[in-house]
Amino acid sequence: MTRTHDIVQKLWNLCNDLRDDGVTYHQYVTELTYLLFLKMAKETGQEHQLPEGRRWQDLKAKSAPERLDHYRQTLLDLGKHSAPLVRMIYTDASSFIRKPATLSKLVTDIDSLDWYSAKEEGLGDLYEGLLAKNAGEKKSGAGQYFTPRPLIDAIVAVMQPTSEDTIQDPAAGTGGFLIAAHHYITEHEDVYGWPEVKQRQFFENAFHGMELVPDTHRLALMNLMLHGLANDPERSGIRLGDALSDDHKKMGKASLILSNPPFGTKKGGGTPIRNDLTFQTSNKQFAFLQHIYRALKTHGRAAVILPDNVLFESGIGKQIRADLMDKCNLHTILRLPTGIFYAQGVKTNVLFLTKGQTEKGSTKEVWVYDMRANMPQFGKRTPFTRDYFADFEAAFGTDPYGGPDALAARVDTDEGGRFRKYTRQQITERGDSLDISWLKDDSAEQGDLPEPAQLAEEALTELAGAMEELRAILLELGEDPTVLEEAGVLS
Structure with missing residues (x-):
């Protein structure tokens, strides 16, 4: 599940772009969901639920200046669409994105993710990983x-x-x-x-x-x-x-x-x-x-x-x-x-x-x-x-x-x-x-030291946590964390 973990981290890093555009923590995953549904419908062969002209490729094909207006209209149209699931997800949907450049970067970055690996490991696990990430962020209030x-x-x-x-x-x-x-x-x-x-x-x-x-x-x-x-x-x-x-x-x-x-x-x-x-x-x-x-x-x-x-x-x-x-x-x-x-x-x-x-x-x-x-x-x-x-x-x-x-x-x-x-x-x-x-x-008692084996186990657990944080930092900087695995730091 390493690839899924990395993709989740990359998706979460897109929230930095949203934050720079004024999107608040509790709006992050909702905004990403609107876009991810379009992309995942394509990846899972369910685009028949979407009207023509309102699919991922249509959004991707638009030029950067006109993409945001097209996206906003897409949300409105999908909220009225006859397919029950699509309609329920997009009912009263509106985008919090204000800058066309922000949307263009999101579309480009989402499209470039390793969707083959994501599908191999399960798109449901990918999305649940994103929800877990959001829940762990106290500022989001999603916990x-x-x-x-x-x-x-x-x-x-x-x-x-x-x-x-x-x-x-x-x-x-x-x-x-x-x-x-x-x-x-x-x-x-x-x-x-x-x-x-x-x-x-x-x-x-x-x-x-x-x-x-x-x-x-x-x-x-x-x-x-x-x-x-x-x-x-x-x-x-x-x-x-x-x-x-x-x-x-x-x-x-x-x-x-x-x-x-x-x-x-x-x-x-x-x-x-x-x-x-x-x-x-x-x-x-x-x-x-x-x-x-x-x-x-x-x-x-x-x-x-x-x-x-x-x-x-x-x-x-x-x-x-x-x-x-x-x-x-x-x-x-x-x-x-x-x-x-x-x-x-x-x-x-x-x-x-x-x-x-x-x-x-x-x-x-x-x-x-x-x-x-x-x-x-x-x-x-x-x-x-x-x-x-x-x-x-x-x-x-x-x-x-x-x-x-x-x-x-x-x-x-x-x-x-x-x-x-x-x-x-x-x-x-x-x-x-x-x-x-x-x-x-x-x-809760002070002065009671754990057994050496327990201390060693806790130290290894802390080290694993630190390595995961390092992996997240590398992903945020656009670096490939597999270099750490090749160097024997991560496995």
Whole structure:
């Protein structure tokens, strides 16, 4: 994936040209998406969705002085085009570029990228790499719409989606959960070997999401398209809307929900525009949590990322937790490390639950896995990778529903380990607080030096991070980073 990484860096470096033209950080990827869709439609043989005269070659053929006016008209025309996917991506689209020279440089640089290698390694991975790059840039503000891929992949692995599932993400962002679920299914089932009719039924019915922010919705559609998931966006995929309003009805019920709802309160402090929630609150996480366990089919399962306050807030928070544990089997909580999201201080958890057969007493015990204490400080020099989830995935077991037999097979590690069991009675005695920790965080202690092997491993990790930064600098300067590989500095 080295070539994809280099192309992502080159695309991100184009943002310097956009910034010089007055384009702000949060507009970068949207502006690039408008251009990349035209180019990628050409590379993937999907230009039939675009009207003649409004394709990549038409833009490229224009002289520099007239190209910007042609581009602006192209955006307007595509926003009215009859092909649903094209229309959705370009609805109300307008360019922030002001100088013809800026657009000409973008067109030239995008056209000169190594598209053969990009297609070999996957255009979806290329675009997702660009979204990840944008999410990592704090000034862009995009981190709130992007969940780290190692976390998504670990959650999907233990939830084991199948082609029989109806999968939903009510706060879809750029579509990471739906894409990962699709990837898992196609890896474990011969979806593309099915008859065409069965394939079409699967893609039209399996994946459903909703995103509130129009620009993020554009990025999600582009992401899904490049991963083969936007065949019929009017029937499936990610819709523009608010799951905390009556828009949620467009998604229907689900057998599997995977989501990372936005943090904070409803804009303006108001309550959700839904009268079907038992507990009315302006806290978006509690509102989304209610939506999730209400939208699950009986015996449906869900994994949802939520901040610590959802586990301990009193009042309505306590009532919602009690209602959740009545209606669902909340069998597992994963306490996540800090520093893995866009805001370093955010403390989050993953709640794993299965909709019960009855309205009362569904949760008998809750297992808590502490992946927060004694973990590295994650960042550019210590990247957060899937490897960190290996022990959790093994401890979780092979039953995505958290059934009685699977829970009975788990091992309580007592106070010295990361995985512990708490009965419903014990949680009641805690005032229904699920903010449970027991490990002493030795990483916070001063004067405790790690083992030499650990120090060496951390040094190698930091060196790898520094090398990646050096590669990015060379790309920005227009140099070929392979000279470092030839010299034995990068490999």
